[in-house]
Amino acid sequence: MRSQVTVTWGEPATYRFDLEDQPTMPNDQARAWLDGQFTALECEPIRLTGKVLTADKILSVAQAAGQSRFRDAGEREWALAFARATSGALGKPVVTVDLATMSLGY
Numbered sequence: 001m002r003s004q005v006t007v008t009w010g011e012p013a014t015y016r017f018d019l020e021d022q023p024t025m026p027n028d029q030a031r032a033w034l035d036g037q038f039t040a041l042e043c044e045p046i047r048l049t050g051k052v053l054t055a056d057k058i059l060s061v062a063q064a065a066g067q068s069r070f071r072d073a074g075e076r077e078w079a080l081a082f083a084r085a086t087s088g089a090l091g092k093p094v095v096t097v098d099l100a101t102m103s104l105g106y
Contacts, residue, residue, distance in 0.1 A: 002020070002093065003018070003019040003020055003022075003087065003093040003094065004017065004094050004095075005082075005083035005087055005095045006095070006096045006097065007062055007070050007082075007083075007097045008096065008097070008098055008099065008100065009100055010100040013071075015067075017080055017083035019080075019083055019084060019093075022080060022083070022084055023084070024084055024088040025088035025089075026088060027089060030084070030085040030086070030089035031085075033081065033085040034054070034057045034086075035057070038052070041060075041065060042064070043060035043061060043063075044060070054089050055090075055104050057089075058086050058089070059097065059099065059104070061082065062082065063099050065082070069082075070082075092106045094106065
């Protein structure tokens with residue numbers, strides 16, 4: 001089965017991470033990783049209520065990390081961890097993180 005996470009700010013700033021040979025993080029570990037990055041990158045809740053959904057964390061972490069974290073070879077390990085955590089937290093093998101529209105697609 002195909003397993004891939006795509007992070008895009010719109011063409012040509014689109015980064016695809018093939019997870020065929022990478023184990024997806026277990027759900028609880030994926031959520032903990034995203035929580036840690038949300039805090040480390042000093043992300044703010046998207047919703048006025050202050051409630052932070054998993055989808056919001058994914059979008060906020062990707063946006064705060066910036067394109068360089070997904071583009072630069074030296075950041076490949078972090079980008080793969082993000083992809084594994086995203087797939088694991090959502091329980092979906094194929095995910096698109098679209099930062100131009102601030103949406104997720106499965």
